[in-house]
């Protein structure tokens with residue numbers, strides 16, 4: 001099923017993100033975790049392409065399994081910056097053959113090696129190039145793109161970032177998913193600005209439940225997200241106790257999601273990081289809210 005059929009719906013829903021295993025030996029345990037997440041019947045599950053520590057090799061196996069065994073629509077992530085045109089065309093065909101109708105089209109992060117290489121030789125410079133190739137492939141996909149309420153770290157300013165985002169959407173994105181954020185006002189300001197710039201597609205906010213103190217530093221480094229004082233206090237107070245931190249992190253994420261739903265957002269994407277217990281707890285915290 002195409003995600004455009006789900007996310008344009010007025011019904012409140014949650015979707016979850018999982019990542020593929022890092023090693024072959026971890027495949028079965030990751031597959032099991034993703035199946036437990038699929039059993040929660042989210043609106044869809046996205047499977048990253050190498051991000052979050054996993055390899056890209058198993059993205060399709062995990063996405064196909066969730067789709068076929070649990071009837072949950074899946075979104076396969078695909079990055080392009082370190083790939084050749086041939087590799088990407090092959091991947092697009094494989095995604096189609098696996099029965100997956102949705103692609104999250106991403107550039108991918110720049111490794112130091114890439115940063116120091118000759119950009120004129122890159123087959124893909126930005127996600128927009130990948131989106132155009134998916135469109136030109138003749139295969140019919142629902143395509144999503146990434147967006148950054150706090151600006152992409154490489155952008156000089158938000159105006160430039162939104163200008164490129166508009167071009168990206170116009171090249172064929174049906175929806176956008178945001179980078180994680182911990183202050184909903186940043187999202188509301190961003191939405192105002194992109195709507196003003198003429199970007200009209202649905203925006204799915206991405207919420208990361210921080211369930212252990214070590215994750216905080218990593219999350220900020222990866223995303224450059226602003227940490228509100230309210231969140232810092234919580235980490236200061238409960239960070240030393242894994243169980244207390246987990247409960248507080250889930251409560252914080254739940255609170256963010258309730259506020260988003262209350263302010264007109266209909267689908268929230270939870271970066272559930274292969275943790276079925278965290279996904280389950282957030283979903284049960286929202287069990288009545290989601291029926292509204």
Ligand code: FAD
Nearest residue numbers: 048049051077106107108109126127146152155161164179
């Ligand atoms: P782009 O849209 O290409 O933007 C990157 C930068 O280039 C921005 O500063 C933008 O303003 C600028 N830009 C865009 N278009 C142009 C243009 N035409 N000319 C000049 N400048 C331009 N990484 C993974 O490796 N695997 C994943 O599975 C993964 N999933 C993600 C999911 C989400 C929801 C998000 C938010 C990020 C994800 N990432 C993933 C990380 C992502 O690959 C990085 O954030 C990457 O640095 C940018 O990817 P992008 O697709 O947003 O790039």
